[in-house]
Amino acid sequence: MDLRGGCITEKDLRVKYAAYINKKNVFLLFLLIMLCITSIASLNIGSSNMTVGQSIMTLLGKGSKQFNHIVFNIRLPRVIGGLFVGMSMALSGMIIQSTLNNPLASPSTLGISNASAFGANIALIVFSTMGITSTPIVTSAVSFLAAMLCMILVIGISNIKGAGKTFVILAGVALNSLFAAAITVIQYLADETQLATAVSWTFGDLGRITYPQIKIVSATTLLSALVVYMMRWSYNAMDMGERTAHSIGVNTKNMRNISIFLAALNTGVSVAFVGMIGFVGLLAPQITKRVIGEDKRYMLPGTLLMGALVVILSDSMARSLWAPIVLPVGAITSFLGALLFLYILFKKR
Amino acid sequence: MNFLEVRDLTFKYDRCILNHISFDVERGSFISLLGINGAGKTTLIKNLNKLLKPTCGSVFIDGLNIADLKSKALAQKMAYVDQHCEPAKNTVFDTILVGRVPHINADVVEEDYQKTEEIINKLNLQDYALREADTLSGGEFQKVVMARALAQEPKLLLLDEPTSNLDIKNQVEVMKLIKEYCEEKNISVIVSIHDINLALQFSDKFLMMKNGEIYRYGDESIITAKSIKDVYKIDVDVIRHKNRKSIILN
Numbered sequence: 287m288d289l290r291g292g293c294i295t296e297k298d299l300r301v302k303y304a305a306y307i308n309k310k311n312v313f314l315l316f317l318l319i320m321l322c323i324t325s326i327a328s329l330n331i332g333s334s335n336m337t338v339g340q341s342i343m344t345l346l347g348k349g350s351k352q353f354n355h356i357v358f359n360i361r362l363p364r365v366i367g368g369l370f371v372g373m374s375m376a377l378s379g380m381i382i383q384s385t386l387n388n389p390l391a392s393p394s395t396l397g398i399s400n401a402s403a404f405g406a407n408i409a410l411i412v413f414s415t416m417g418i419t420s421t422p423i424v425t426s427a428v429s430f431l432a433a434m435l436c437m438i439l440v441i442g443i444s445n446i447k448g449a450g451k452t453f454v455i456l457a458g459v460a461l462n463s464l465f466a467a468a469i470t471v472i473q474y475l476a477d478e479t480q481l482a483t484a485v486s487w488t489f490g491d492l493g494r495i496t497y498p499q500i501k502i503v504s505a506t507t508l509l510s511a512l513v514v515y516m517m518r519w520s521y522n523a524m525d526m527g528e529r530t531a532h533s534i535g536v537n538t539k540n541m542r543n544i545s546i547f548l549a550a551l552n553t554g555v556s557v558a559f560v561g562m563i564g565f566v567g568l569l570a571p572q573i574t575k576r577v578i579g580e581d582k583r584y585m586l587p588g589t590l591l592m593g594a595l596v597v598i599l600s601d602s603m604a605r606s607l608w609a610p611i612v613l614p615v616g617a618i619t620s621f622l623g624a625l626l627f628l629y630i631l632f633k634k635r
Numbered sequence: 636m637n638f639l640e641v642r643d644l645t646f647k648y649d650r651c652i653l654n655h656i657s658f659d660v661e662r663g664s665f666i667s668l669l670g671i672n673g674a675g676k677t678t679l680i681k682n683l684n685k686l687l688k689p690t691c692g693s694v695f696i697d698g699l700n701i702a703d704l705k706s707k708a709l710a711q712k713m714a715y716v717d718q719h720c721e722p723a724k725n726t727v728f729d730t731i732l733v734g735r736v737p738h739i740n741a742d743v744v745e746e747d748y749q750k751t752e753e754i755i756n757k758l759n760l761q762d763y764a765l766r767e768a769d770t771l772s773g774g775e776f777q778k779v780v781m782a783r784a785l786a787q788e789p790k791l792l793l794l795d796e797p798t799s800n801l802d803i804k805n806q807v808e809v810m811k812l813i814k815e816y817c818e819e820k821n822i823s824v825i826v827s828i829h830d831i832n833l834a835l836q837f838s839d840k841f842l843m844m845k846n847g848e849i850y851r852y853g854d855e856s857i858i859t860a861k862s863i864k865d866v867y868k869i870d871v872d873v874i875r876h877k878n879r880k881s882i883i884l885n
């Protein structure tokens with residue numbers, strides 16, 4: 287991506303710019319192909335011994351009854367769910383990082399992920415102590431509500447007169463640690479079964495997701511991505527700092543509110559259905575930005591694909607590394623992510 | 636009606652920073668804002684561009700009250716270069732292209748690319764047009780930021796200390812670029828600046844601020860040993876060299 291140096295004459299500036307843009311498109315295409323390959327490979331990972339051919343035939347509608355069950359009820363929702371959850375987390379991270387102008391910002395620095403986990407813990411431990419057994423739907427609902435509560439708090443804080451970006455992030459970090467403390471207290475008072483349920487809920491698991499939930503996640507993700515894409519030039523302006531963005535005609539207050547809202551919505555939905563999958567929101571936009579820059583026309587599709595890829599790849603590893611034991615996918619995303627991140631950080635200093 | 640009219644502008648943080656300021660700016664004139672650190676230059680510029688909302692008073696551009704203008708309409712009228720700009724992770728070309736945002740509807744069109752290219756050529760940025768903005772030197776980046784502001788095709792350019800981080804060669808170069816470009820396009824410039832000699836070389840008018848008020852506003856005849864003593868509390872000699880006014884520290 288590096289085109290520095292060399293004297294550029296008037297005539298070929300546009301040609302070179304086109305070549306530079308073309309490299310971004312090539313990278314997007316590369317991501318898309320990788321994602322397709324990984325997704326198909328991921329469909330083939332599992333305890334029953336199906337061949338690649340068999341799973342592809344099953345997908346095309348020519349499988350046996352048993353294969354149909356395995357592919358359509360167990361593996362496919364996992365992969366599709368993973369795709370959208372990955373996109374949704376990556377999108378959340380990207381818009382928060384852009385509007386708050388901070389590469390470390392993400393829905394978890396705004397307290398939203400921990401708020402979701404807090405909600406789930408209330409449902410799984412507090413409700414159960416009160417004698418109410420929480421169904422997965424109730425757990426998801428309470429978790430989502432908690433995320434929305436946190437979002438309202440953060441938006442409120444962000445709209446206090448004179449609240450700068452750092453102020454919002456610090457307040458978010460404080461909220462994050464408040465929710466973490468609350469979780470610790472609830473879990474400390476829980477009995478062993480409750481604790482086990484709550485802890486295993488917190489580990490992200492794509493296997494939990496159902497088709498109706500996939501509809502919700504995909505609708506949320508795609509609509510949010512569309513909104514962000516329509517505002518791509520405003521986000522490009524935000525990357526130059528709030529004051530500059532303001533002077534280019536961007537309503538920075540709206541941008542902040544919309545971004546926090548969309549990030550919370552996407553995080554809230556994802557965490558409610560599959561639990562916490564760490565680091566994707568931070569990692570996917572950062573890697574994409576380092577490879578193709580932060581022009582949102584290309585960074586947005588890049589970030590979505592990257593988020594999906596990271597989650598699918600991690601989930602495949604989670605299922606195959608210690609098979610038949612399935613590791614928590616969140617642990618893999620964080621582990622893989624951290625390594626990849628360090629590598630890119632050092633390489634592209 | 637003048638191009639820019641500032642009427643009775645007052646701004647308070649916890650104390651009064653701008654105190655009933657009124658002045659007019661003609662189209663195409665180049666104005667230097669002078670005053671000690673903390674005099675309120677940045678605050679005045681931010682009030683002109685709605686980054687801050689005046690406590691009372693109003694600002695009219697082309698006869699329109701800026702309070703009634705939408706962000707986009709305002710950005711088509713005036714561009715602003717912050718005292719502390721940060722590069723995004725983007726090429727110089729893309730950075731300047733973002734200056735076209737006030738004119739963009741759904742997406743950039745050919746005209747936006749052409750304008751960007753035109754400004755790159757005018758400001759002589761061809762050599763690093765496709766470099767990452769965060770790899771540029773301070774002087775190079777300062778020119779890019781100017782180019783971004785000019786890509787907005789503003790009628791008024793607000794610059795907050797555009798030359799503070801530059802070496803003496805780049806100070807003159809940046810000022811010269813702006814002066815020539817804005818003269819050609821009939822853009823008014825308001826620039827806050829600490830180097831009085833640099834201001835004397837390029838400006839049509841001077842606005843000297845003191846204690847949140849306008850101490851003097853006028854052409855170079857207001858730059859005298861006395862006015863500088865009053866505003867900056869230093870003793871200088873004002874001389875004329877090669878037909879240009881300059882000051883020398885005493």
Ligand SMILES: Nc1ncnc2c1ncn2[C@@H]1O[C@H](COP(=O)(O)OP(=O)(O)OP(=O)(O)O)[C@@H](O)[C@H]1O
Binds near residue numbers: 649652676
């Ligand atoms: N957010 C704020 N809250 C309170 N006071 C402020 C704030 N921002 C600026 N001030 C005060 O307003 C006064 C004017 O500041 P301003 O930045 O306009 O000065 P300036 O003329 O631009 O100075 P400099 O030459 O140092 O840039 C200063 O006394 C400053 O301390």
Ligand SMILES: [Mg+2]
Binds near residue numbers: 676678718827
């Ligand atoms: Mg200032």
